[in-house]
Amino acid sequence: MMRHLISAADLTKDDAVRILDTAEEMARVADRPIKKLPTLRGRTVVNLFFEDSTRTRISFEAAEKRLSADVINFSAKGSSVSKGESLKDTAQTLEAMGVDAVVIRHGASGAPFRLATSGWIDAAVVNAGDGTHQHPTQALLDAFTMRRRLVGRDAGLGQDLAGKRVTLVGDILHSRVARSNVDLLHTLGAEVTLVAPPTLLPVGVGSWPCEVSYDLDRVLPASDAVMMLRVQRERMNAAFFPTEREYSRRYGLDGERMARMPGHALVMHPGPMVRGMEITAEVADSERCTVVEQVANGVSIRMAVLYLLLGGQDQTAQQTAPAPATEEK
C-alpha cells in the first residue's frame, strides 16, 4: 500500500480491490452496536478543508472517529489562507503538532500532490478533492457501491468490475469525480462511457481510457450503472449550454429515460443533486437510485483508506479483518 492517496490513477487493481474488501469489513463494524475500532488510537488525523464541503468532511470525520483517531478539524475557508504560501505554513504548523495524516480538500488542482511531495510535511496525505483534478475516495465509494449491487456483497469480495458498463453523464470538464472514476473504473476492468455536451468535455479527453458520446439515449440501454454528475446553473452564463431546460432535455435523467435502462441498472449521483437539472425528483427518489447508499459507503471506504494508510501497514495483505473493539468508549 502506498503512503498517500492522491489520485485514483495511482492505485493498482490489487490496491483497489484490497481497499474495497477492507471497506466491506469496515461496513460490518457499522452494523454492530458499538461502531468503533481501536486501530488508530493515539494517532492524529487533521481534516484540512480549504473549500467548504460539509458532506465530505463529516464522512471523513465519522470514519476517523470509528477508528478511534484523534480528530482535528481545520477549516481554512474564510481565513486569510487563499494565497498559496499559507498551504506551506499550515502544513508546517500541522507537522509541528505531530499529526499522522492530513485529509485535504483544496480548490487548487494539485495542492494535495504538492503537500505530499514538497517536503513540507511527513504525514500521510489523503486527497479529499482538489480543484478539477481528483477525488479518489469518491471513486472508491462509487466502485464499492457498484460492486455490492452488481456483483454482490459477499460474492464481490476479491472481485473487480470487469465487463461492467458504466456511464458518466454531465459536467465532465469541471469534475474531479469524473476523472477519478474514469481512472479507477478502468483499472477495475469496467467499460466507461462519458456523455456530455461537447462544451463540457475537456480538450484532450480522447486520450482517456473511455468512450465519449453526445447521445444519452443511445448509451442508456447498454449501461449497468449511470452516474449523473452535478451541473451548476452558472455554467450556462459562460455559454457552456444555452438554458437549463435545454440541458435537462438533452442530458438530464427523467423517468422516461430511466425506463430505457436495463432492469438491473443503477442510477448514481455523487451529490449534491440539482433536481430538475441533471436528474428529476422521480428518478432521484426511485429504488434504483443509490445516493443514500453512496453516503453510507463513503464512511466505510474512508475507514478502509485510513486503516490501510496508517494502521494496516503490511499485515493487512494477509489479514483484512480488523480486530473488533474490546472496550466501550
Add this chain to the structure above:
Amino acid sequence: MSKTLIRGAKVLGGAPQDVLIDGERIEAVGEGLSAEGAEVVDAAGRVLLPGLVDLHTHLREPGREDSETVLTGTRAAAAGGFTAVHAMANTFPVADTAGVVEQVWRLGRESGYCDVQPVGAVTVGLEGKKLAELGAMHDSAAGVVVFSDDGKCVDDAVIMRRALEYVKAFDGVVAQHAQEPRLTEGAQMNEGVVSAELGLGGWPAVAEESIIARDVLLAAHVGSRVHICHLSTAGSVEIVRWAKSKGWNVTAEVTPHHLLLTDELVRSYDPVYKVNPPLRTERDVLALREALADGTIDCVATDHAPHPHEDKDCEWAAAAMGMVGLETALSVVQHTMVDTGLLDWAQLAERMSFRPAAIGRLTGQGRPVSPGEPANLTLVDPAYRGAVDPAGFASRSRNTPYEGRELPGRVTHTWLRGRATVADGKLV
C-alpha cells in the same frame, strides 16, 4: 590596462584568430597579433560571439526590487553573455511615461554591466484602453523604439491598429504578447492531454494564434512592422511563415524554455514550470526549433521573469508565472540548436545578437567582430558540461526550471565596450 588580446578564439565558430581590444573598440582581428602592452586571454577551444542582445527581459525595477533590480538583472545578463537587454514595461509604476523609461535607462547606465534599453508600454497602465505617450518616450533620453504591454495582450483591435500606425513616425515597433484574454480566463497551462488529466485550466494554442493572425494582417494593412513575443506553438510558426512569405514586416522571438521544455513537466505540479505562454507539447518544441533554424523565427529572447521564492513555493494555481533565463539562455540554445546541428555558431550569433539588435534599432550592439566595431563580445567554452546550480546565479531570483539539469557551454568572458564584465566565469 586598456588593451586586451583574446588569443586563438574561434570567431563566430570559425578558424582560431586573435582579437585585440583597445579601449572601447576592436583594434584588430587576425592571426599572430602582438600581445605587447595587452592583457592576454587564452581562448583556445572557445567561441567568440558578438555580445548577446535580449529583446525581452523583466528587470522588475521600479516596484518589485525584492525579485530583481536593474543592477542584479544586468549582472545576471552579463553572466549570461549579454551586453544589451530590453527592459519590459510591466513595472510598478508601469513604464508608460518618459519619466519612468528615463529612470530605468539611467539605472542601466549606472550599473555598468549591460546596456539597458527600456521598452515603453503601448497603453497607459497596460490597460489596453488609451495609448501611452509613445512619442514622448521615443524622444526621451531612453530613446524608446520597442513598445509592448507584455504580460498583457493589446487585445483591442483598434488600439493595436493605432499603435502600429502611430509608431511608424519614428520607426518604432510594437511587440505583442499574443494572448486572447477571453480564451485564457483562468488558464493555468497548455490546453491538451496533460491539462485534461491534471484538471488545470487550459491555455489553448488558438488563443495565441488568433491574435498573431490578426496582428500580421493589421500590420500588413497599415504597412507597419510588428514583433511577436515568445511564440510558443507550431500553429504560430505557420502564421508567421505565411506572413513573411507575403513580404510583410513581421518579426518573432522564441524563448529558450519553449525550445526545450514541454507540458509533460507540469505533471509534477511544481510551479517552477509555470510560465506564460505555457510550456507546450513536443510537437510545438520541434516546430519552434525548425522555425528558429530556417529564420521564420528571427531571434531568441529570454523572457527572464524573476519571482521571489515564496511566489513559487506554493500550489500551482497560486504561483506566479515566469522563469529566470538570462544565465542559462546560451546553454539552452547551444543544447537545443547547436549541439543538434540545427544552427552553427555564426547562425546563433545572428539569432542572439545581430537580429535582436536590428529589431530594437540598437546602434553599437549586435555588430560584427571586426576592427573599428565596439568591443561588445562574449567568449564561450562550448565543451563545458555542468549541472545548473541556481545558488550561483547573479540574479536576485532563483526560479529556474533547469536546477540540477546538465547543460552544455559556459560564458567565460563578457566585454561591454572593452571592459570585462565577466572574466574567467566570474563577474568583475
